[in-house]
Amino acid sequence: MTTEATATDLHTFTETWLEWYRAQEARLSAPHGILAITGQHWLDDHPQRFPDAPGAWHTGPDGVVVTLDEGDELVVDGTTVRGEHRFGVLPERGGVNAVWKDAVIEVAKRGGHDIVRPRHPDAPRRTAFTGTPAYAPDPRWAVTGRYVPFDTPRPTTVGAAVEGLEHVYDAPGRIDFELDGRQLSLTAFPGAGEGRLLVLFTDATSGVTTYAANRALWLEPPAADGRVVLDFNRATNLPCAYTDLATCPLPPGENRLPVAIEAGQKIPRERGGS
Structure with a gap:
């Protein structure tokens, strides 16, 4: 292999890696990406309220339930919901993203436990991210x-x-x-x-x-x-x-x-x- 060919191959390798790296960073710092998470709330059978999500949340054998206050609403799978909404039983490592104003409320199951993990675009960890x-x-x-x-x-x-x-x-x-x-x-x-x-x-x-x-x-x-x-x-x-x-x-x-x-x-x- 000639030196020129080696240099060309290395340039292509580097450019391909840079495309991958930039895509990783874009997903990470997206408006509702990892860095936008503001809380990780573990659910049980007692209704709980959280400062970064609407309504009262609990879980049980039939899955996660939220009871929204009057005037609050979520968009779940493209449908606007008000009052009580049942997310059902979530699969392990699965979840649902519900839109609330400019935030996304992630409802997920991890390690057999149901959690609520809000993602807000103005989260300090996201806005201060430098790569x-x-x-x-x-x-x-x-x-x-x-x-x-x-x-x-x-x-x-x-x-x-x-x-x-x-x-x-x-x-x-x-x-x-x-x-x-x-x-x-x-x-x-x-x-x-x-x-x-x-x-x-x-x-x-x-x-x-x-x-x-x-x-x-x-x-x-x-x-x-x-x-x-x-x-x-x-x-x-x-x-x-x-x-x-x-x-x-x-x-x-x-x-x-x-x-x-x-x-x-x-x-x-x-x-x-x-």
């Missing part, structure tokens, strides 16, 4: 691994950013790969979309230059022969890296890598990163 530090992209951190499916998905319990909370994933397989001459492996969880995978991990940079609790890689479906690309340049912070108002899962023990992955997003400035 996420990241390592410069480097092709050496894009490695090809091999996906090895388990005979049957393995229920895997992991901790969460919220003390005492647990998440359970049905891990479909693992990914074996080599990095700097070391044979490594990561347990994979189901990702967003058919066949896609999610990998949660820490490494020797965690708590030093990258967020201590976790980082994530979202992967495309493996090829027919099991090949899958682990591009650690796209190692992403989860919401808990930016705010305590999150329930992010922690990596399983076997995904704590004994090497330094000097790639991807670093500790956010909101957590003291630079």
